[in-house]
Amino acid sequence: MDLTIAEENYLKAIYHLSEGGKKSVSTNDIAGEIQTKPASVSDMLRRLSEKQVIEYRKYYGLQITESGKQLALQTIRKHRLWEVFLVDKLQFAWDEVHEVAEQLEHIQSPLLIQRLDAFLNYPKFDPHGDPIPDEYGDVRSRPRIPLNEMNIDQVGQIVAVKDSSAAFLRYLDKVGAYIGARIKVLDKVEFDGSVEILVDQKKTLFMSKDVASNILVVQS
Amino acid sequence: MDLTIAEENYLKAIYHLSEGGKKSVSTNDIAGEIQTKPASVSDMLRRLSEKQVIEYRKYYGLQITESGKQLALQTIRKHRLWEVFLVDKLQFAWDEVHEVAEQLEHIQSPLLIQRLDAFLNYPKFDPHGDPIPDEYGDVRSRPRIPLNEMNIDQVGQIVAVKDSSAAFLRYLDKVGAYIGARIKVLDKVEFDGSVEILVDQKKTLFMSKDVASNILVVQS
DNA sequence: AAATTAAATTAGATATATCTAAAAAAAATG
DNA sequence: CATTTTTTTTAGATATATCTAATTTAATTT
Secondary structure, three states: OOOOHHHHHHHHHHHHHHHOOOOOOOHHHHHHHHOOOHHHHHHHHHHHHHOOOEEEEOOOEEEEOHHHHHHHHHHHHHHHHHHHHHHHOOOOOOOOOHHHHHHHOOOOOHHHHHHHHHHOOOOOEOOOOOEOOOOOOOOOOOOOEEHHHOOOOOEEEEEEEOOOOHHHHHHHHHHOOOOOOEEEEEEEOOOOOOEEEEEOOOEEEEEOHHHHOOEEEEEO | OOOOHHHHHHHHHHHHHHHOOOOOOOHHHHHHHHOOOHHHHHHHHHHHHHOOOEEEEOOOEEEEOHHHHHHHHHHHHHHHHHHHHHHHOOOOOOOOOHHHHHHHOOOOOHHHHHHHHHHOOOOOEOOOOOEOOOOOOOOOOOOOEEHHHOOOOOEEEEEEEOOOOHHHHHHHHHHOOOOOOEEEEEEEOOOOOOEEEEEOOOEEEEEOHHHHOOEEEEEO
């Protein structure tokens, strides 16, 4: 079962929305994620359903099938491997890689991905800290919590951001926070939820609850 | 002026056929090169003409424009850089790279190609010995002649093949001829044009005129 | 529960890219 | 130079992917 590029993009969006905790994925949600109109989504859902990568009942809802999930995971695997390549080998900044990886993820060649994986030394996480599924679609993710849910004096490591808009990524870069940074919570302000953290045992940083809740960490 | 992937492929084929020595490029030639039907070619020629990458007069013929040539050269540049990447970095064999490079050549990101070029150390030739155009479309190619046109006792180096079909490439590999091999012409048979060559000062090889005329060499 | 609002789908259009079959133009042949 | 053959183009169909506008279904409100 081969998917077109558009179908791959829809399926990836559906997978992300399904995993995003939401109970059901709506046509509007998908339209928002893909930057398209609900009418186009309805059309595509019918096609994806015919290809059996989703189960779909009109006006009711949809569910991604096991084979659909596997296909989505392989696309995600390719996307994240290419991101590692761009950052590690071609000196891209971690907030510049998304668009190019969106194109590269659709290249079809199992051998290419196998070799790329080896060339990059089998990375387990992409430059944003997101886990890279293996060739069987298995993801070994560490438990991650929003920074604002850590307690005072706890230490951990930034592993990802929820909102990966270029604007937010640039903001993080500017204040000196980055994926992989080791942090310690120095203080939490009760009434507004803002936090004060120590980055790499050197720099003190103050951030609003809005910002802190967008940063995901693993505790150590 | 942005081209679709199909348009890029047609334009590249037209460029190759134009450079291939032939005085005029026919609809049938293009259909053969692209693996499509003449009717589809006619349609596409109209579109390429509208986008001003070719000049086209129905039933008469076509000419690639300067801007068309530049676009084709950039696609070829990308294709060949990716081939170098696949062979040098990912251990692909030189007869395995074409299909994947056909996909990778359509990735749009000037920065990516700039960085890839640097990462590969600004290669001037691809794994088949074909020259890589620079970012301005300039190609510095060495004078190349078919192997069967060399004279007895002359020495040189294999730099490319005319017919790069997988079958032919595998044949070459099998007999021990490869891009970069240093050769010396030991004998030429007048009546059938076949040649006997010494490869890397070790191995003696006998080949028909058909094979020899498909192998391009630079003399030294 | 009827009326209103929101969400989702269908109908119909457009654009790309392809095909087969038919028609037109150019080239080759007797 | 008229006829045949080849080449090329057009006409009409199909498939993908998208849109706007209209319709249908579901959810919400009164």
